[in-house]
Amino acid sequence: MTELSRFTQPDSAPGYAIDFLDFLDRQEDVRRLRREVVSALRIAPGERVLDLGCGIGGATAPIAAVTGRTGLAAGVDISQALIEVARERSRGLAGIEFRIGDACAIPYPDDYFDVARSERVFLYLPDRLGALREMQRVVKSGGRVGVIDTDIDSTAIYSTKPALTRKMTSLVAASTPNPNSARELPALARRAGLEELQTSTFCATTPYEFFVRAMQGAVLKAAEDGRVDRAEVDEWLTEQAELHASGDFFQAWLFVLVSGRVA
Numbered sequence: 722m723t724e725l726s727r728f729t730q731p732d733s734a735p736g737y738a739i740d741f742l743d744f745l746d747r748q749e750d751v752r753r754l755r756r757e758v759v760s761a762l763r764i765a766p767g768e769r770v771l772d773l774g775c776g777i778g779g780a781t782a783p784i785a786a787v788t789g790r791t792g793l794a795a796g797v798d799i800s801q802a803l804i805e806v807a808r809e810r811s812r813g814l815a816g817i818e819f820r821i822g823d824a825c826a827i828p829y830p831d832d833y834f835d836v837a838r839s840e841r842v843f844l845y846l847p848d849r850l851g852a853l854r855e856m857q858r859v860v861k862s863g864g865r866v867g868v869i870d871t872d873i874d875s876t877a878i879y880s881t882k883p884a885l886t887r888k889m890t891s892l893v894a895a896s897t898p899n900p901n902s903a904r905e906l907p908a909l910a911r912r913a914g915l916e917e918l919q920t921s922t923f924c925a926t927t928p929y930e931f932f933v934r935a936m937q938g939a940v941l942k943a944a945e946d947g948r949v950d951r952a953e954v955d956e957w958l959t960e961q962a963e964l965h966a967s968g969d970f971f972q973a974w975l976f977v978l979v980s981g982r983v984a
Contacts, residue, residue, distance in 0.1 A: 723943070725843075730919075731845065731974070732741075734949035735800065735802035735803070737800070738776070738787045738802070738803060739777060739803065741934055741935075742776045742777050742779060742803070743777065743779075744934065745779070745931075746779035747775075748761065748792065748925070748927065748928075748931075750925035751925060752783075754869070754923050754925055754976060755780050755783060755808075755840070756783075757921075757923060758840070758869055758892075758951070758978055759784065759787055759837065759865060759977060760850055760866045761919075761921055761980060762836050762838060762877050762925060762980055763836075763865065764784060764787050764788065764814070764836055765787070765788075766787065766788060766789045766791065766792060767788065767789065767791045767792045768788050768792045768793075768835040768959060769783050769788070769792060769793040769795065769827070769834045769835050769836075770792070770793065770794050770795070770796060770834060770836045770837070770838065771795050771797065771833075771834045771836070771837040771838070771859060771860070771942070772795065772796045772797070772838060772839075772840075773797050773827065773837060773838070773842060773856060774797070774798055774799075774824065774839050774840070774841075774842030775796030775797060775798045775803075775804075775807060775819065775824070775841040775845070775930065776796075776798055776800075776807070777803050777806045777807050777810065778806075778807035778810060778817075778819060779797040779846065779851070780797050780840055781795075781807065781811075781817060781819070781973055782792050782794070782800070782810075782811060782814070782817065783823070783828070784871065785811075785814065785816050785817040787818060787911055788816055790815045790848060791816070792816055793817070793818065793833070794815055794816060794817045794818075795817075795819070795820070795822050795829070796817075796818070796819040796820070796821070797819070797821075797822040797824075797827055797828065798822070799819065799822065799823055799824070801821055804810055804819050804820070807819045808925055815917050824839075824846055824848075824851075825851040825852055825855050825861050826855070827855050827856070827858070827971050828948065829859045831857070831858055831859065832859070832860070832861045833859050833860075833861075833979065834859050834860045835860070835861060835862060835864045835865070836860065836862065836864060836865045836866070836867070837856040837857075837859060837860050837864075837865075837867070838857070838866070838867045838868070838869070839852070840869045840870075840963070841869065841870060841871060842868075842871045843899060843901045843906070844869055844870055844871070844873070844897055844898065844899050844900070844949050845874065845897070845899070846898070846899070847898065848863050848932075848968075849899065849902070849905075849909055850909060850912060850913055852969050853864050853866070853867060853868070853909060853910065853913035853915070853920055854914070856868075856912050857891050857913065857914065857915070857983045857984075859984065860983045862983055862984065863887045863983065864909075864982070864983045864984070865917075865980055865982060866915055866980065866981055866982075866983060867978055867979070867981075868906055868978070868979055868980075868981035869976055869977070870902040870903045870906060870975075870976070870977060871902070871903050871974045871976050871977075872900070872901055872902065872903035872904055872975050872977070873893060873894040873897050873900035873901070874890065874891070874894045874900050874901055875903070875904075875973060875974075875975045876890055876893075876973070876974050876975075878890065878932070878961070878971070878972045878974045879962065879964065879969065879970065879971040879972075880957075880959065880960060880961070880964075882956070882957065882960060883914045884946070885953060885957050888941050888949070888953070889936075889953075889954070889957050890936075891947075892939060892940050892943040892948065892949060893936050893939040893940065895940040895943075896942070898944075902975060903951060903975060903976065903977035904977065905925075906920075906977050907920050907977075907978040907979050909979075910979045910981055914984060915979075915982065915983065916981055916982045916983075916984055917979075917981055917982045917983030918979060918980070918981040919977050919979070919980050919981070920953065920978070921977070921978040922975065922977055922978075922979075923975075923976040923977075923978065924973055924974065924975060924976070925973065925974050926971070926972065926973045927973075927974065927977060928970075928972075929965040929970045929972075929973070930973055932970070937958060938958070940954045940958070941954060
C-alpha cells in the first residue's frame with residue numbers, strides 16, 4: 722500500500738519514495754508552484770540557496786539553473802537513497818551539490834546561504850520550530866527563509882458523497898504527523914523569529930493517479946486497523962474510480978508559502 726506517511730522514514734521504502742517524487746516532479750502545477758516560489762523568494766544569479774528536504778532534487782536543479790555557475794543550489798535530505806539519486810542525476814552540472822543531513826542539524830556553517838527554502842517537508846518533521854531555527858542559522862543576516870507546505874485536511878475532492886469524503890480525508894490526514902502544517906506556518910514562523918513575514922497561497926490540482934498513490938493506501942490501512950468500516954472505504958474508492966472513468970475526477974490542494982527575513 723502507498724501512504725504519505727512513508728515519507729517520515731523514506732529509506733524504509735526508497736523505491737516508493739523515488740517513484741512518487743518522480744511522479745510529482747512531472748506535474749505541471751507542481752512545476753508552476755516552484756517557479757512562483759523562486760520568484761517570491763527573489764532567488765537571483767550568484768546566490769547560495771539551500772533546498773532542505775530536497776528528495777531526488779526535483780526542485781534543486783531548477784534553482785541551480787537560476788543561481789548559475791557562480792552560485793550554489795545545495796540540497797539536503799535525511800534519506801541516503803534519495804540523495805544518491807539526486808547526485809547521480811546532477812552529475813556533471815555546475816553549481817549544485819547534495820548532502821545527507823537532518824533538518825535540525827543542517828551540515829553547513831553559520832551564515833552560509835543567502836536563501837533557504839523547504840517544500841512539502843514540514844508535514845513530516847517532529848520538530849518544525851527547531852528546523853526553522855536551524856534554517857535561520859545557516860542563512861546570512863538579511864537573507865530569506867521560505868517554507869511551502871500543504872494542508873491534508875483541506876484537500877478538495879469532488880464526490881457525490883461529501884460526508885463520506887470528509888470522513889476518508891480525515892483518515893488520510895490522521896496518517897500524517899502534521900496534517901495541518903500549511904495553516905500553522907505563519908504562527909510557527911513568528912515563533913521562530915523571522916522578520917517581515919509574507920504569506921502567499923497557491924492551489925494545485927492533481928490527477929487520479931496521485932489520489933491512488935497518496936490516499937488509497939491510507940484509507941485501506943485504516944480499515945485494516947479497524948478505524949473505519951471496510952465497506953465504507955470500498956464505497957468511496959469505487960466512486961472515485963467511477964468518477965475518473967467518466968472524466969469527472971477532481972482533486973485540488975491548498976499550498977501556503979511563508980517567507981521572512983533573517984534578523
